[in-house]
Amino acid sequence: MTSNIQQMLLNGLEQIGIPHQPMQVEQLLTYLGLLEKWNSKFNLVADSDRESMVNRHLFDSLSIFPYVIGQQIVDLGSGAGLPGIPIAIFNPQQHFILIDSNGKKTRFLFQVKTALNLNNVTVENCRIEAYQCPSQIDMVICRAFSTLNDIVTKSKHLLAQECKLLAMKGRFPAQEIERLSEEFIVTKIVKLSVPGADSERHLIEVIRN
Secondary structure, three states: OOOHHHHHHHHHHHHHHOOOOOHHHHHHHHHHHHHHHHHHOOOOOOOHHOOOOOOHHHHHHHHHHHHHOOOEEEEOOOOOOHHHHHHHHOOOOHHHHEOOOOOHHHHHHHHHHOOOOOOEEEEOOOHHHHHHOOOOEEEEEEEEEOOOHHHHHHHHHOOOOOEEEEEOOOOOOHHHOOOOOEEEEEEEEEEEOOOOOOOOOOOEEEOOO
């Protein structure tokens, strides 16, 4: 079964266009195993079988890999570490701060960080509004978190003039974009291609106006 999943991962990484080393594929497999194990107790994600986890969570998260730039990246409401953990595996030169207010989820994230030896990951158990970063944030990313307006309201103290927000959405969020605070503007909309997925996915880039 593992060899089938490994081949599935390799095919997906090639399709997305992510350069990788064998060790990184092993890290992704280890993460998948931990996700499966912890999910049975804590319901971290809705899907329970490995193939669904690979398609709907790992590939979905990695579909934004080409757009994640800068040195200091914050993953808001990281939950099970999505999209932060998969991207951190393949971007060891970037630093990822995973924020979640749920203690069970951050304990899982600490376990993943340790097991995968991800020195480029920091886990923060706190509310987004309460988080203060000691250094400049280059990019904020989030997946299945909230409406665009809610996201910028909760994270506006993190979104300096040079910082970009990347919000992952399903169908094109026309109403959310319309209702976005005048302080912020949408600068890029990307229709994502996710291996093995048949549902619509969009990436919305937002900056301060």
